[in-house]
Amino acid sequence: MLSTIPTRDLKIGMFVAELDRPWLGTPFLIQGFLIENEEQIVALQACCRSVMVDRSLSIGDQYRAPVVDEGEAPPEAHTSPRIHPGEMECRAEAERFLKVTRSFKGRIHTRRHPTVPRLSPVDGRSRLDSELRYSAPIFDDVYRALRETQRAIEAGGSVDVDRVEGLVGEMAAGVERNPDALMWLTRLKRTDQYTYDHAVNASVHLMVFARFVGMDANLVRKLGLAGLLQDIGKVQIDYEILAKAGPLDEREFEHVRAHVSHTLEMLNRRDGFDPEVLSIIAAHHERFDGTGYPRGLKGERIALGAEMAGLVDTYCAMTRDRVYCAAVSSQRAMEELNRLRNTRFRDALVDQFLQCIGLYPIGTLVELNSGEVAVVIQQNQVRRLQPRVLVLLAPDKSVERFARTLDLLMLPQTPAGEAYRILRALPPNAYGIDPNDFYLG
Numbered sequence: 219m220l221s222t223i224p225t226r227d228l229k230i231g232m233f234v235a236e237l238d239r240p241w242l243g244t245p246f247l248i249q250g251f252l253i254e255n256e257e258q259i260v261a262l263q264a265c266c267r268s269v270m271v272d273r274s275l276s277i278g279d280q281y282r283a284p285v286v287d288e289g290e291a292p293p294e295a296h297t298s299p300r301i302h303p304g305e306m307e308c309r310a311e312a313e314r315f316l317k318v319t320r321s322f323k324g325r326i327h328t329r330r331h332p333t334v335p336r337l338s339p340v341d342g343r344s345r346l347d348s349e350l351r352y353s354a355p356i357f358d359d360v361y362r363a364l365r366e367t368q369r370a371i372e373a374g375g376s377v378d379v380d381r382v383e384g385l386v387g388e389m390a391a392g393v394e395r396n397p398d399a400l401m402w403l404t405r406l407k408r409t410d411q412y413t414y415d416h417a418v419n420a421s422v423h424l425m426v427f428a429r430f431v432g433m434d435a436n437l438v439r440k441l442g443l444a445g446l447l448q449d450i451g452k453v454q455i456d457y458e459i460l461a462k463a464g465p466l467d468e469r470e471f472e473h474v475r476a477h478v479s480h481t482l483e484m485l486n487r488r489d490g491f492d493p494e495v496l497s498i499i500a501a502h503h504e505r506f507d508g509t510g511y512p513r514g515l516k517g518e519r520i521a522l523g524a525e526m527a528g529l530v531d532t533y534c535a536m537t538r539d540r541v542y543c544a545a546v547s548s549q550r551a552m553e554e555l556n557r558l559r560n561t562r563f564r565d566a567l568v569d570q571f572l573q574c575i576g577l578y579p580i581g582t583l584v585e586l587n588s589g590e591v592a593v594v595i596q597q598n599q600v601r602r603l604q605p606r607v608l609v610l611l612a613p614d615k616s617v618e619r620f621a622r623t624l625d626l627l628m629l630p631q632t633p634a635g636e637a638y639r640i641l642r643a644l645p646p647n648a649y650g651i652d653p654n655d656f657y658l659g
Contacts (some may be wrong), residue, residue, distance in 0.1 A: 223271045225263040228253060231280040234262070236270035252277065277620065330355045335395060346596060349399035350406075353392040357407045357418065360385045360446070364414045371453050376487050386421065386442040390435065393425045393442075398596045401426060401580040412540060413452065419534040420527075421445035423575075427526060430574040437523070444498040444527055451480025463542050475511050478503060494523070502527035505562045522567075529555065529563050529571055548579045549643050576602045583644040583651065586624075588632040589613030591649060598627050603640065615649045 220235060228234075232253045237244065245261050252275075253259060262269060273282035331352045335344035344352075363385055367377050392400050404419045424445040428438045452460065455477055459470050466474065481499055485491050501515060501524035508516035510528070520528075536551040546554075552572055559565040578584060582594045584607065592607035604626035612618045624630050629637040 220270050220272055222268050224268050225259070225266050228259045228262060228269070228271075229280055230254060230256070230259070231276055231278040233272045233275035233277075233280075234269050235272040235275070237262075238266050238268050275619070334391075337395060344395040344399070346396060346399050346402075349392060349396040350402060353389070353400060353403055354407070356385060356388045356392065357403050360389065360418055361407070361414055364417060364446075367450065368413075368453055371450065371484060377447070377450065377484060379485070379488050379491060382446065383439075383443060386446060387439055389422060390425050390439045390442050393422065393429055393438070394435065397426045397429060398580055402595070405581050412538060413449065416534055416538060417446050417449060419538065420448070420531055423530045423534055424527060427530060427571060427574050428523075431570055440492060440495050441498065441523055441527065443492075444495050444502070444523070445530065447485065447495075448481060448499045448502050448527065448531070449477060450484060451477035451482070454480045461541050465542070475503075478512055497521060498523045498527050500524070502531055504528065506564050507561045509562065525563060525567060529567060532558075532562075533571070533575075547643070547645060548575070548582060549577070552577075573602070576605070578602070578605055578640065578643060583610075583648055584640045585642050585644055585648075586632075587636060587639050587641050588634070589615075590618070591615065591644065591651070592624065595623065601627055607640075610651065611649060 223232070230253050234251055234253060244265050251258075253262075271280075273280065276282070333352075335348040335352050337344055363378070363382055367382070370376065370378070389400065400422050404415075404422050407418070408415050421442045422445075425438050425442040428441045433441070452474075455474055459466065459473055462470070478500065482496060485496060485499070498521070501513075501520055504510035504513065504515040504520045504524060505528065506517060506520065506525065508514050510520075533551050533555060536546050536554060537548055539545045552575070555563070555568055555571065559568040576597050578594045580594055580597065583591060584594060585591055586607075586609075590609050590613055591611035592609045594605045595608045596606035598605050606623055606625045606627075608623050609618050609621060624638055626638055626640070632638055
């Protein structure tokens with residue numbers, strides 16, 4: 219269904235498959251994209267005389283059904299060139315999201331964007347794709363800073379606290395603009411280094427949690443800094459113990475527990491390091507029932523920020539593969555936290571965290587009542603059972619060629635005339651889905 223179109227005849231809704239020149243050096247991030255605004259047409263006209271358009275991947279009035287052999291029935295789901303009002307916008311949003319996330323896969327050291335994303339006057343948030351583009355390079359800088367910090371400590375140096383504080387401040391600003399985008403980036407930017415991933419994951423989740431419970435911006439940043447640095451003392455723990463697949467004996471466990479004091483010692487080398495951040499780090503392994511360490515603090519003797527840090531640390535550890543334990547789903551981790559209410563963590567804090575993260579956290583695969591499979595890309599703060607989702611699989615579980623988003627709060631209708639709803643959450647590899655193919659890991 220490829221055809222050559224002069225750029226003067228391009229229309230919104232066309233899918234550009236090829237240019238009349240190499241993609242390198244053009245303003246377009248990836249090869250192949252959906253035209254969704256006039257600015258893209260102007261940019262194409264500035265660099266090309268003609269382009270190849272794939273009508274089978276176009277939408278709205280620009281769609282043409284693929285030619286099939288005589289006697290072969292075309293796929294039922296894709297025979298109509300028409301789409302219901304509003305679906306073009308949903309497909310364009312999906313294309314924007316996939317285009318941005320594809321551009322992150324395997325990339326590091328992405329270029330900084332000079333313009334801070336604008337906030338919508340409707341919900342006061344930045345647009346998801348805009349925030350992903352803007353904050354992704356900040357995450358790259360955070361990972362780079364963590365690696366350089368580890369090397370500096372191993373060489374007998376100290377932590378560049380000013381640099382780390384600045385980066386945490388930038389992430390905190392992103393959390394304020396669009397927490398969902400920052401949560402997505404913790405998935406999109408994962409590496410094979412548990413230490414770095416866990417630090418970034420804990421930092422972002424702590425800031426999102428702090429913002430959710432109404433803490434001021436200064437305390438949000440402090441918690442983010444604590445989450446990022448709370449485990450740096452592990453560089454002084456024997457690697458063989460950290461990498462041990464089986465249970466630790468008492469001597470080994472005491473050795474691992476010492477990472478808290480190692481961390482505090484490193485940070486105290488810098489004059490004027492924030493004492494509140496130090497107190498959070500010092501107590502993030504204390505537990506409400508007194509079973510934690512290093513001091514065995516109990517109940518109200520554990521500061522709120524420290525208990526939040528401990529809860530988030532536990533959740534993030536459970537949802538990531540470790541040498542001695544495979545990752546569990548977010549739902550399983552939530553169930554475990556709920557089981558620990560009023561023992562390891564106070565019940566009110568667990569309740570707040572469950573409300574913050576939601577039953578279907580960002581990145582959760584879900585099956586809809588239409589039979590389609592989708593991934594949650596945005597929370598609904600008012601109605602947690604009705605998030606915004608990106609449809610990945612058609613009702614027959616084949617890959618959905620026409621990706622689109624659905625805001626379940628708006629009660630979109632299935633082809634059968636019912637309101638879309640989530641039937642159940644799915645494990646990451648449900649129906650043969652490779653999370654990496656859909657940019658979820």
